[in-house]
Every structure is written in structure tokens, then in C-alpha cells.
Amino acid sequence: MNVTYDWNEWFFLISSTAALLAFWPIRRYFPPVMVLLIWIYNLSLVSSIDYFLIATPFKLYYFGDNPTYELSGALFHFFMYPCASLVFLYIYDKFELYGKKTAWYILFWTVFAVFYEWICVINKALVYTGWKILYSIPVYPASAILLLLFFHFVKKKLKALSYHWTVQ
Numbered sequence: 001m002n003v004t005y006d007w008n009e010w011f012f013l014i015s016s017t018a019a020l021l022a023f024w025p026i027r028r029y030f031p032p033v034m035v036l037l038i039w040i041y042n043l044s045l046v047s048s049i050d051y052f053l054i055a056t057p058f059k060l061y062y063f064g065d066n067p068t069y070e071l072s073g074a075l076f077h078f079f080m081y082p083c084a085s086l087v088f089l090y091i092y093d094k095f096e097l098y099g100k101k102t103a104w105y106i107l108f109w110t111v112f113a114v115f116y117e118w119i120c121v122i123n124k125a126l127v128y129t130g131w132k133i134l135y136s137i138p139v140y141p142a143s144a145i146l147l148l149l150f151f152h153f154v155k156k157k158l159k160a161l162s163y164h165w166t167v168q
Contacts, residue, residue: 012064030089062126076125106145114140
């Protein structure tokens, strides 16, 4: 495991901190079990997809300074993606962005995610070795749809179990 500390690690740290700060005020909107399930879902999905595309034979990109796994990349995966997903779900649910609004909301987040990915590439936090940013354009809406499906499934199951879904 490579542990160097330069700009891309600072970028990971700043991004993860920003995601945590965005999540912190809304953390009580969802029941703790929902937060835990969304967190685990994100870690599983992102880790599976990223490691599949990073590993042999594809090696399409890597995080950080070199192709070896870096601790900062792991911390980024652990905090950035779950917090961003919970912020995404909070806005979606709180403002009831259902129906046609969902499509526009996913489009907005896709544009934001592609822009953020581009910022990651510029800051050498993400290095392409075969991937192109255009490939990400269909990935983000697909990920958002899967996240929403998972969210609705868990929400329905929690309500069926009479788990109190209260906004605090």
C-alpha cells in the first residue's frame, strides 16, 4: 500500500470533509438503519465497480499517484460516496422530486457528477489509463436509478416493519 501525502491526498481529504459536512446537518432525517444500509450499499456498489474496472485485465483508471492502492482512496470511498448519496436521497425525498421531477433531478446530479469527476482528473486524484469521461455519462444516471430503487425498497420494508419514519 502506497502512503504518500501530496495534493491528491489533500483533494481526497477536502472532498471527503465537504461531503461529511453536507451530510452532517441532515443525518437525522433518515432512521439510523436507513443510513447504515445506504452506507453499506454504496460501499459495496462503488467498491465492486471501481475495483472491477481498476483490476486486471481492464486497468481503466486508478486513484491517486500510482496504480497501487492508496489509503486516501479507501477513505474517499468510505466517506465521499455514501455521504453524497445520502445528500442526494435527502433532497429527493424532502422536496418530493417524484415523477418527471426525478428525471430532471437525475440529470442535474449527472452533470454535477461528471463535472466533479473532471475536477478529480484535473487534480490527479483520478488518473485515466483507458477510461474516458464520456463513459461516465450513462453510469451516473444508472447508479442514481439503482440507488433510488434501493432507497424505495428499504423505505417500504421499514414501513412494513412499522419502523418509525420521522423527519427530525
